[in-house]
Amino acid sequence: MFRKIRIAILLLVLLFVALNTLTESVYPKQWRDSIQVALYPVNADGSEAAANYVNSLQQSDFEKIETFFDAQAHEYGLHVDRPFRFTLAPALNSVPPLINEHHGRMDIMWWSLKLRWFAWRIPKPPGPMVRIRMFLLYHDPARATQLPDSTGLQKGLLGIAHLFASDQQNGSNQVVLAHELLHTLGATDKYDLSNNQPNDPDGYAEPDKQPLLPQEQAELMAGRIPISTTQAVQPDSLRQVVIGPLTAREINWLK
Ligand SMILES: [Zn+2]
Incomplete structure (x- = not known):
């Protein structure tokens, strides 16, 4: 009996992964339209500083990243107006699953599954169809001088960017976000x-x-x-x- 339940659960998990991979890892072979990216800010450390920063965020804060990609794409002769367009989604109340630094292969697989499950349950913001979802985890710079490694997953088109809740770090935050975003499309370090x-x-x-x-x-x-x-x-x-x-x-x- 238990064995049958275990097998059934395992099959359901595999089915979820297969469907999720099919629908969520399609990336453009040709760049005809902009790719819609949803940004989900999160207070990562529960601090007041991060809470205030997340509340102050506006869609226009991310426009410089759109224009950066636009200018770079034109250098390569791409004829698409802003290859990426961002939508700032409402802040999340819970931190997405994270992986610790010393992990093995199975840990990564399990974590990737948990992250995709987490993302699957979050509503996509209204508007054009969102392809990539990035979680922006803001930390109080007074508490942490160094942040955990950020990640971008090609399977699932998901990314986690650890950022500083500070206007002074806005420029370097944008670099981190842009870097992880390209990982979701298969760019390598x-x-x-x-x-x-x-x-x-x-x-x-x-x-x-x-x-x-x-x-x-x-x-x-x-x-x-x-x-x-x-x-x-x-x-x-x-x-x-x-x-x-x-x-x-x-x-x-x-x-
Ligand atoms: Zn990287």
């Missing part, structure tokens, strides 16, 4: 995971620059501006960021 140094040449904004170092801008999926062979700094805003050719190819901006 272009830095060395052991020391955060951008990969040469794919993680360099100007791989042909003479002298090569220091660079002045960051490649979005490298996330940092290489200063020397052992040093790289985080950009303060998207003005210091470009999308390199390999990233452009991964998201089908470049054939």
Whole structure:
């Protein structure tokens, strides 16, 4: 009896995953229209600072990211007006499932399933059909100087961005959000995971620059501006960021 129930539950879970993967991981082969992205702010640490910040957020706060992608897409000859369009959804009352730093393969699978289940139950905002959903987890900068790693999942078209609840960090928050957003479309990291140094040449904004170092801008999926062979700094805003050719190819901006 119990065995049958267990098998039935397992089959239901598998069915959910299969249907969810079919409907939620379709990404554009051709960029004809804008992709609609819903942004769900969350107070990540339960602090008053994060609560106030989340309450103060407005749709227009994210416009700079739309214009950044628009300008970058035009560099690659794309004829779509704003490849991404954001809708700020109402704040969530609960934090989405997170994964701790020391995880194995099974933990990641289980967490990904829980996150997709969490996302599936949240209503999509009204308006054009939302394709990608990003959870914006705001933290009080007075409590945490370093934030957990953010994630973007291609399967499920979901992302979790850990951000600072501070206007001063608005620029770097936008870089994090833009980076995770492209992960959901299959863009890969272009830095060395052991020391955060951008990969040469794919993680360099100007791989042909003479002298090569220091660079002045960051490649979005490298996330940092290489200063020397052992040093790289985080950009303060998207003005210091470009999308390199390999990233452009991964998201089908470049054939
Ligand atoms: Zn990344």
